[in-house]
Amino acid sequence: MKALEEKILKDGEVIGTEIVKVDGFINHKIDVRFMDEMGDEFARLFRDAKPSKILTVEASGIAIACSAARSFGYIPVVFAKKAAPNTMTEDAYTAEARSFTKGTVSLLRISKKHIDKGDRVLILDDFLAHGEAGLALCDIVKQAGAEVVGLGAAIEKTYQGGAAKLRKKGITVKSLAAIAKIEDGQITFIKSE
């Protein structure tokens, strides 16, 4: 998505060779009009997957998931909560996800009543890096007897390998902007669909 690549170059902030900060329009301050444009793009990319529900993780996936849900004609959104691994998890599906940036492990938790057997789940998130959150959500969907029909990320950092891991499990992965590398503060994108 050309517009996202341009916005990352204009408003994003590169830290070292690993991190791109987009807290000015995606995950702290939110440009809702731009979220809606990204939502439309996700609806275009995953139209044929015919999702019945969108799954994401709190907090930064919520805005993008809601915009996409509207673009799909108002399908429900469910966001996984991040609990401490020792939190009570009765009647919930859970899976652990490591955050490489924060150096922490959280337990993603979704109430059993919010995923139905037979649901066609599209997983959306702001970032796809090492793929830990995506893999944990796939695990939860499987526990629920539902199907992952695709996984979309606004920004993919291909050099952190998450998409490759997910594709090896048979998941269709698409991102709106895929970063191949960051060098000397310069971002190199991979050509998008």
Next chain:
Amino acid sequence: MKALEEKILKDGEVIGTEIVKVDGFINHKIDVRFMDEMGDEFARLFRDAKPSKILTVEASGIAIACSAARSFGYIPVVFAKKAAPNTMTEDAYTAEARSFTKGTVSLLRISKKHIDKGDRVLILDDFLAHGEAGLALCDIVKQAGAEVVGLGAAIEKTYQGGAAKLRKKGITVKSLAAIAKIEDGQITFIKSE
């Protein structure tokens, strides 16, 4: 908002005399179409306040804030992050908020670059109970030299006193559904605007 009262009665879950769970359409699974209706209602209620920005708290305020931002003609949303009180907070405004439900204190944190002096800030959230999050956000807006032009909640629990505390500070407070009491599993609403 009659539609919200009806939805709370239909899909909400009462626990004891204090708690109403709305995780089936607001804060775990999200009914995005209904969020948009609530967003329109916030835009109607606070039209004359002419907000330039909406402030909320992660995670459950984000969806409602984004819907309202669209109804206001796409104004920016900023969500406060909940950090542990010992987290690095360089270049951020912070204020402590106690959660009576969870028995915890979190430090709400907003990057200084995301609130401008002169901003007309509308604070929105899913719940208004004891008012701790609202008061903390008001404190942050004041630190930034901006103005709180209103505070809106989807669901107000009047018996927990938050709105009264905020009004005493001169804040205009409006909610879409105000619960006067819960008794024997029965919810009594206060007539809405």
